[in-house]
Structure formats: structure tokens, C-alpha cells
Amino acid sequence: MLSKKAIKELLETTHRYPGGFVILEENNPKFVILDYKTYRNIMGENFLGDKKLKKVLVTGGAGYIGSHAGRLLVERGYDVTTFDNLSTGHREFAQGEFIEGDLADREFLDKVFSQGQFDAVMHFAASIQVEESVKNPLKYFQNNVVNGLNLLETMVRHNVKNIVFSSTCVVCAEDSPMPVTEEAETKPTNPYGETKLAFENILKTFAVAYGIKSVVLRYFNVAGASLDQTLGLDVENPSHLIPSIFNVALGKKESLTVFGEDYNTHDGTAVRDFVHVLDLAQAHQLALEYLSRQDNSVSEVFNVGSGRGYSVMEVVNASCEITGRMVRMEVGPRRPGDREEIYADVKKIKQVLGFEPKYSNLKTILQTHWAFHKKRFGDSF
Template identity: 50%
Template sequence: MAVLVTGGAGYIGSHTVAELIEKNEEVIIVDNLEKGHKDAVAGSKLIVGDLRDKEFLAKVFLENDIEAVIHFAAYIEVGESVQNPLKYYNNNVVATLNLLTAMKDAKVDKIVFSSTAATYGEPENVPILETDKTFPTNPYGETKLSVEKALKWCDRAYGIKYTALRYFNASGAHESGKIGEDHSPESHLIPLVIQAALGKRESIKVFGNDYNTPDGTCVRDYIHVSDLANAHYLALQRLRAGKESEVYNLGNGKGFSVKEVIDVVRKVTGRTIKAEDAPRRPGDPAILVASSEKIQRELNWQPKMADLETIISTAWKWHEAHPNGYNDK
């Protein structure tokens, strides 16, 4: 039986597909390729289509022997979600409800959900715990929390078991150098700094230098994308073992500041990178770090590439070889 990976041609999805294939899993990918890349999943079974198309989804489940779903397909830009919340509710919530309906009809009862630590909003604790209040401060986080709530009720009504994984900043690239991070437009710090190292942008903006942090810049949790992919596999194995539905944080256990990231990119690349101070962005907390103690304890998950230099080195390896990103668009 196959594992269906929605959004599997995207950044985290493609790395999870690679992880599943390494574990000898049969994988089917559904992606509309709006954000994903064919080159990221070359050689895998890719079905191009949109989760908002109910007839398409029903056909996927009818024509394939699917055991479980790992669900990534979502819009992820916080700023855009504030400007266009209906776009985010339509893609992140309505499409997921279609997916859950198709699962129910096909009697598929296991789903690993790619959630976000943005469900917490302004953190009560540092690091953030799964028991902390969820009060999103933007539509993106709200849509992910809405799905988590729907999953809870679908479990009670239909017996669909889920594991929701909440994390912040996926980063780095596969050790092979064959797949990496290619967003358009790019909004993540590490690839933006690497773009500056490649001469694709004149400088990198540092939004705020007067936060209550060791060097005055924001501190964030960066987790290697392959470590994330492994966590999704372990979450799948947990559901296969008949465990109850659960929510887990995923994080590095410590944060890195904006200045630290820029300095490490300079070190890894050997390039000169101009950094410019800019005003704070509204709503940017000083520190966002998630505790992974629970998933480490219960699923024996251990990040293998938690060191910032290692994370950035893998990202640089891919970006240096693919300065213009994937060639499939």
C-alpha cells in the first residue's frame, strides 16, 4: 500500500518523499505544481491536480491503494495571509476538508499533518510547549489551527487518527545536494542571505536590532529539513502502531539570531554579505523557539543536523549548484 504525500513536490514535501523512499515506502505524490517542482520529485509517481477539486481527489483514492496520508499542501506566507485571508482559508482549510472527506469515503484512517508553531501566536513560554495556549496572530496560523480542530472531530466521528507536527523554520537541503529550497518569491532568512552571497541581491535587511536578545536581533528556531522529514516518517510509524492522535512540536531546542545566521553564511560561503538595519516589523516576537522534548521522548526523534553551520552548509551546496533554482519552470 502507498503513502499519499500532498504537496510532495514542495520544499519539505520533497525531502519527506526522499526520506520515505529511503525507507522503501511506496509513495504517491499529489501536487498542483503552483509552488512545487517536478525536478524535486523526479522518478517518483506524481499526480498533478488540486485538492480543491473533489472529483480529482475521489479519483486518486479510487485508483490507488492508499494506506495513509502525509499532508503538506498549503500556502505559508504570513504577510500574504493577512492581506488575503480568504485565499488562505480556501487553500489551507477548504482543500483539507476535501482531503479528509475523500479519506473518509475511501476508509483511509491515518494522516500526518504539517502544522506550524504559528498556531501559538505570541509565546507564553520559551521554549514553547505543546500545552501552551494556541492564539494565532495571523490567518496563516489560524488556518492551520482550524485544520487541527477539524482533525480532532474527524477522529471522534470517523476514527481518522492524526499526528500534527508544529514547527517554525525548515532550513537546509538534502545532503546529496539534489534537492533544496526554491520558493518564489523567497521570504525565508537563510536562502535570502545566500542570495546575497550569490550576488542576487545587494544586501540583506535586518528588521530590528534593539530586541531583548543577546545581540539585539530576533532569535528563531531553525530545523534541518531532513530532520523534519524523518519526524514525519516517525509520526507515520506511530499511527501504524495504532497510537491515539497527538500533537508534537518540532524544533532545534535552541534559537539562532539573525546576526548569527548572517555571520555563519559569511563563514560557510567565504563571501562578503552586506547587512542593513531596518525598522522592526509589526508583530515580530523577540524569540520563537519550540521545545521538542515530547517528540524526542515519545518517538525517539533526534535531530542529526542541529548545528547551524551544518544546516547552512547543506543549503549552500544546493544553492551554489542551482543559483537559479530548479529548471522546471
């Protein structure tokens, strides 16, 4: 017999989450019916999932996003192996067991899979600079497509059937209607985007031919850092807006260049959708759970964003408030290929995976990013 308090809590809970209800018998709960998403929401941080896919290889797990995803998986009881060549990653970011290696080395990959008995792969490893990809497309096709194929080939050989892949909104056509859905036309405008789209397409064919189940996550602008300031973005000469602002705030750069103030947006600067790296990590765990529930081979695409846009000026102003410093700014011309406005339609990931971003508001993104940035790079003031 449940206590009155427990009954009250059950009724309140199912009232709050309309995806479930309680069957009562003479006013006593007999059982509760919940859909998967509601159950997940109610459990929140305590949800551990069924973890059918327990042993996970995280390629690129010493990098910015992979390390956050790896840490979340470790915290949630998964068995994580990080595989990274440390080309842009950091040894101290790697979670779980660490293997230093390169996806170009097929023999070594084979050995790693022979010993690993993995249930799933999260594939973050890639070259990721748009500008560099224009100057050196060979590096990008080699690393993001050829080396990615090495990984898939090894997965097929070792019967590892599940993969979550890091893609990007850059694959979508520039004139996609806003908000961008997963059905938007794909038409990248740079080699980096081409390589990501090529791998998305390869995954579709591998689902049909080899039964490889995949979730493709198309990230929008990723920012923020871990709450304890131990993980975050550490790249040389960042091209992203937020670390560039903070480098000026720290006195490491003279001024920030804002590219274009004549866009057709509310303040004339470009509008972007920012997702907190911790929410992105959550999306990866949800993607794994989704794969573990699929009996047939699938290759599904999901946007991961916050679903709202902030203008460059809004981000700069909010950064000044959070850092308590003025950021010197210059206005430059628009950069070729920069879009006026882009933000995600996140209905699909919310409905199908139960994604609920917790940290993807501008204030939390900037506060966590600033705390990490200041600690990692030192303050010149």
C-alpha cells in the same frame, strides 16, 4: 551459540543505550529487552519500521519539505505517491509516482483514492506565505482549510484513517513561555496561522467522529537541503532569512535587511529555532510509525525543532564564514508580528516518537542550504 565478539558488542550496545538490557545465562546472552525507542536508536539508518502503513499519499510532495519526506520514505521502502498542483512545487522534486492534481478538484481526488488504496496521507500541500495571507486571506482559507477538508472528506469516504499534517509554531501565542511546549496557548496573529490552527482543530474532531488518526507536526524554522544538492528550497522572492542572506551572497540582491536590533536578546536581534529539513523528514517517518502502533483514534501534536535558538546576527555571521563572502546588511525597524525569541521544547517528540535530530546544527544547515542554493541559482560572482 554467539561468538565472543557478538556477546561483547551486545553488552556494549545495551550499555550505551540505557533503555535496554541483556538477560544472561551462565554469562551467555539469552535474550535482549529493549524499549521501542532504544531499538530504533540502535538500528539508526537501518531501521525500517513495521511499515503497516506502506502506501502513502504525499500531498504537496513536489514542494520543499514534502519532497524530502517523500524521498526518505522511498529510501526506506514505502510506496509513495506524490500529489501536487505544481503551484509552487517542482516536477523534478516529486518522489515515487507523480499525480498532477489540485485538492480543490473533489472528483479527481475521489478517482485518485479509488485507484490508490492508500494506508496513510502526509499532507504538506498549502499556501504558506504569512504576508500574502494578510493581503489575501480568502486564498489561504480556501486552500488550507476548504481544500484540506476535501482531502479529509475523501479519506473518510475511502476509509483511509491515518494522516500526518504540517503545522507551524505560528499557531502559538506570541507571549508563550520559552521554550514553547505543545501545551502553549494557541493564538495565531495572521490568517496563515489561523488556517493551520483551524485544520489542527478539524483533525481533533475527525478523530472522535470518524476515527481518523492524526499526528500534527508543528515545525519551527525549516532550512537546509539534501546532501546531494538535488532537493532544496526554490521559491521566488523568499522571505525566509537563510535564502535571503544567500541571495545577497550570490549578488542577486543588494543587501539584507535585518528587522530590529533592539530586541531583548544577547545581541539585540531576534532568536529563532532552525530545524534541518532532513531531520524533519525523519520526524514524518516516525509519525507514520507512531500512527501504525495506535489501536484507537488519536490526534497528537508534536513540536519539531532543534530545541535551541540562534539570533539573526549569529546566522548572518555563520553564513559569511560558510560562503566566504561578506553580506551587506541594513537594519530596519521591527516587523509587526515578529517575535523576540522562539524556540521549541522537543522533549515530547524525543520521548514519544524517538526523534533524534542529526543535521539540525547551524553549520550543517547552512552548508547544505548554501551548496544547493548556489548550484540551483547560479553564482553571479
